[in-house]
Amino acid sequence: MATGQKLLSFLFLQLVLILMVSNLSNAKGLSLGYYHKTCPNAESIIWKATHRVISRAPTLAAPLLRLHFHDCFVRGCEGSVLLNSTKTNVAERAAIPNLSLRGFNVIDGIKAEVEKECPGVVSCADIVALAARDSVSMIHGPYWEVPLGRRDGRVSILNEVFAELPGPFNNITQLRQMFAVKGLNMKDLAVLSGGHTIGTSHCLGVNNRLYNFTGRGDTDPSMDPNYIVKLRQKCKPGDTTTLVEMDPGSFKTFDESYFTLVAKRRGLFQSDAALLNDPETRAYVFHQASTHGSTFAKDFAKSMVKMGQVGVLTGNQGEIRKHCAFVN
Known part of the structure; x- marks a missing residue:
């Protein structure tokens, strides 16, 4: 390896270690039952409000889970994805990967209910984390304890999305680096990718694999031809609007079938197919596929807790927003 490459690798590892230490130190400010004294009904209010939404529209569970993921990977789990753009700043919400996000109105509605009970106490970031957990559990997915105490950030920058948020076109090397910087390992990558067991995507996310994979009008050779x-x-x-199921046949159900599809080279995105290009993620995919997801629910709960602690603001950092789309 050339000296320059060695230096770059060393610097990247140093950056990963620094960010992991930062993530862990901030996460220590989170705790179970954080609002027990300041807003004892907070979690109950959020649960009931989420239940009303999911009971009417269960397909909203996937967008609420995705909202949490998109929030945590850019600036950490501090609600920056919820902020509107201003005259002087274009926010994360305006970035192309976030234009298809849904659930903002759900979070705003829950926040309004919590504010009536306990003004200025519960953060938007905590509401996003709880709504993601609650909605997944309500469609028969796993339940996990959510440590609380996140504070809301005051900064949201469009360009940071492209640098930090994993996307459907990423290869395994890019995914590995993006997760490592957040203190997440390859098992977390495989497990959290399993979130694609619910939800849909626009054809835009897969069309290049179907019609122009290398710019020569070809298809992605890693994808099952029948699929x-x-x-x-x-x-x-050229279709950018039609919706396709990420887990055909059970896209409304949180189950292990995603891994069976990926094992059969039927993952919808390049990032799904990429899981077969690393020994650890590949082994995880085939293990879940062959054992009917024997450990998936438990693993997903554990990785969600871990992801939910990435880059959090605690203590006197940030603020508690009155309205999730605006800084105070």
Whole structure:
């Protein structure tokens, strides 16, 4: 390896270690039952409000989970994805990967209910974390304890999304680095990718794999040809609006079938297929596929707790927003 490459690798590892230490030190400010004294009904209010939404529209569980993921990977789990753009700043919400996010109105509604009970006490970031957990558990997914005490950030910058948020076109090397910087390992990558067991995506996220993978009008050779035929029936060239299920047949149910599909080379995104290009993530995929997800629920709960502590603001950092879309 050349000296320059060694230096870059060393600097990257140093950066990872610094960010991991920062993430862990901030996460120590979180605790279970954080609002027990200051707003004892907070978690109950959030649960009931989320239940009302999911009971009417269970497909909103996937967007609420995705909202938490998109929040945590840019600046940490501090609600920056919720902020609106201003005259002087273009916020994360305006970035192309976030234009398809849904659930902002759900979070705003829950926040309004909590504010009536306990003004200025419960952060938007904590509401996002709880709504993600509650909605997943309400569609028969795993339940996990959510340490609370996150504070809301005051900064949201569009360009940071492209640098920090993993996307559907990422390869395994890019995914590894993006997760490592957040203190998440390869098992976390495989486990959290399993969140694609629920929800849909626009054809925009897969069209390049179907029609122009290398710029020569070809298809992605890593994808099952029969799956390509089925997807082409739904997604025509240039189609950016049609929705396709990420886990065909059970996209409303939180289960292990995602891993069975990826093992059969039927993952919708390049980032799904990329899991087969690393020994650890590949082994995890095939293990879950062959054992009917024997440990998936438990693993997902553990990785969600870990992700939910990335880059949090605690103590006197940040603020408690009155309205999630605006700084105070």
